[in-house]
Amino acid sequence: MRRKTRTPPSPLPQRHGVDPVRLRLPATGSWATVREHLVERLSGAGDGTVDGMFDAGLIVAADGRPVAADAPYVPGMFVWFHRELPAEVPVPFPLEVVHRDEHIVVADKPHFLATTPRGGHVAETALARLRRELDLPTLTAAHRLDRLTAGLVLFTVRPEERGAYQTLFRDRRVRKEYEAVAPYDPALALPRTVRSRIVKERGVLTAREVPGEPNAESRVELLGHRPAEATAEGTGPLGRYRLVPATGQTHQLRVHMTALGVPILGDPLYPEVTGPAPAGDFRRPLQLLARVLEFTDPVTGTEHRFRSSRELTAWASYDRWAAGAPDGPRDGQ
Numbered sequence: 001m002r003r004k005t006r007t008p009p010s011p012l013p014q015r016h017g018v019d020p021v022r023l024r025l026p027a028t029g030s031w032a033t034v035r036e037h038l039v040e041r042l043s044g045a046g047d048g049t050v051d052g053m054f055d056a057g058l059i060v061a062a063d064g065r066p067v068a069a070d071a072p073y074v075p076g077m078f079v080w081f082h083r084e085l086p087a088e089v090p091v092p093f094p095l096e097v098v099h100r101d102e103h104i105v106v107a108d109k110p111h112f113l114a115t116t117p118r119g120g121h122v123a124e125t126a127l128a129r130l131r132r133e134l135d136l137p138t139l140t141a142a143h144r145l146d147r148l149t150a151g152l153v154l155f156t157v158r159p160e161e162r163g164a165y166q167t168l169f170r171d172r173r174v175r176k177e178y179e180a181v182a183p184y185d186p187a188l189a190l191p192r193t194v195r196s197r198i199v200k201e202r203g204v205l206t207a208r209e210v211p212g213e214p215n216a217e218s219r220v221e222l223l224g225h226r227p228a229e230a231t232a233e234g235t236g237p238l239g240r241y242r243l244v245p246a247t248g249q250t251h252q253l254r255v256h257m258t259a260l261g262v263p264i265l266g267d268p269l270y271p272e273v274t275g276p277a278p279a280g281d282f283r284r285p286l287q288l289l290a291r292v293l294e295f296t297d298p299v300t301g302t303e304h305r306f307r308s309s310r311e312l313t314a315w316a317s318y319d320r321w322a323a324g325a326p327d328g329p330r331d332g333q
Contacts, residue, residue, distance in 0.1 A: 011064035012080050014137050017128030018117055025077045034079065035069040053081060088124040089280040095129050098152070098306055103299050104165065105130060105139060105155040106306050111285035115144040115153055126153060143169045146251070148268075151178070151290025151308050164298040169248070177244050177292035178253060181314045182262040184225040184239035191221040194260065200250040206269050207251040209259060218256045219244040238265070240315050253288065264288050265314050265321070284322060287312045
């Protein structure tokens with residue numbers, strides 16, 4: 001039986017709450033040196049970038065010592081380095097901690113803040129912020145919310161317990177409840193359960209429904225409706241909806257609401273792609289909120305029920321939402 005290679009601990013500390021990059025050299029290959037492999041593997045970094053990192057001693061081995069550019073290629077060898085952080089516009093909305101104990105942290109994430117480092121969002125993410133603000137370098141995310149969605153996110157404190165909490169989401173033992181603001185259609189019969197098959201292809205911005213066995217299920221309920229305020233866009237009546245997903249396909253709630261003819265307000269992808277907003281443009285946030293997170297703690301056995309205190313801005317005032325006002329504390333149902 002083949003033994004699994006143990007991954008050594010990182011010899012580099014976090015920087016701005018962000019872990020260093022860890023690479024393991026492939027078991028097979030024709031590279032003579034570590035440099036040859038990394039130049040090929042990190043080809044998108046730009047000419048001279050990898051050589052500059054070697055020259056500055058920024059690429060290190062498991063013992064923390066810099067790896068020389070002419071070091072022989074060793075299959076299975078681990079190397080670490082810090083990526084060059086992208087220029088990021090700070091998300092000017094608070095990240096609130098609603099619960100913290102020795103096992104978990106539950107945060108109420110604002111719109112526009114990514115959950116974990118990815119692409120051009122690295123230090124300006126919920127995970128990196130919490131690591132810095134709470135001085136918890138071992139903090140990790142048990143699941144993720146879309147960057148444009150606000151609401152509750154669960155983080156784990158101890159690396160050895162992360163798997164137990166992630167399993168809750170994998171096995172659908174977490175009850176998640178969302179709220180959304182979208183057009184109101186009096187002809188749409190609610191409540192109802194929507195089931196369909198959703199696919200999301202790599203490199204494609206949007207997910208889509210296709211024929212086949214359903215893999216996505218959402219309960220949609222109407223909580224209330226009211227006429228919209230007069231706007232230049234001529235928006236019609238608005239509804240406030242409770243959305244309860246039984247599954248977790250990418251963009252599931254956004255796809256299902258669009259399929260019902262009531263796409264969520266502020267969605268840049270559905271029903272049609274309008275393109276990303278310019279950096280620093282925090283107007284018209286997607287009116288989708290992860291309101292409730294409920295589960296039995298797999299470590300302590302405690303029954304947890306957490307509730308976001310945010311209010312979706314467009315429901316309180318369409319004009320404030322259009323002007324880019326952040327979601328505030330909820331002042332009632």
